[in-house]
């Protein structure tokens with residue numbers, strides 16, 4: 698496994714390994730890898746000859762500076778997990794490598810990105826889409842893998858790739874949950890044991906066949922701060938905070 702930190706190094710690797718003639722599977726992440734990320738890496742390895750993992754905590758998609766500062770960074774542990782998962786290349790650039798333009802150029806979507814997460818995290822989706830666009834242009838993957846846990850993100854990326862004629866297939870992967878049903882997330886590491894026990898009520902209540910205001914009331918009474926519980930295009934979406942840890946989840950609504 699090779700770890701690459703600069704764009705110039707990556708371009709050299711592309712030539713050296715003749716990557717344009719390979720099927721490249723790409724898994725973009727912000728690190729602090731867990732079984733959710735691992736499932737994407739496994740799928741990539743099954744379907745491609747080369748797997749590239751990127752690790753970059755992208756500041757432009759954080760609307761909250763405290764959330765950015767507290768985002769878990771565990772590089773050594775991530776390198777180990779990537780090695781064990783059979784990753785071929787890790788692309789782990791710095792801010793200045795990715796934003797030589799200082800974020801003067803941005804990808805903006807003007808409908809879906811203002812709903813749900815977008816309503817509560819201004820600028821989040823522009824930051825995310827800009828970063829994914831940069832990474833797709835650089836890595837030039839045959840397929841790129843994204844989790845349904847971030848369903849709105851997945852939808853926006855699929856539509857961006859179509860709108861800009863990008864030659865990468867976007868593959869949706871199911872949400873991985875821990876044994877108690879909580880969707881795996883790097884932010885879960887910041888929950889205390891007591892907060893974790895409370896957090897387990899979120900996926901449980903989100904799934905309940907109750908009117909949405911009732912779900913919001915129950916979550917609020919338990920001590921969650923609720924950003925939204927909404928149904929949209931056949932799915933139920935939710936975002937809550939436990940203390941200062943924000944959690945999101947979504948389910949397909951049974952017909």
Ligand code: AMP
Pocket residue numbers: 725726727728732733734736737842843844845846847870871872873874880881882883
């Ligand atoms: P992140 O590092 O949180 O930005 O996530 C990187 C990728 O992993 C995104 O495509 C996420 O949707 C995906 N991912 C994160 N958590 C999970 C999970 N619990 N199950 C499946 N995919 C996930």
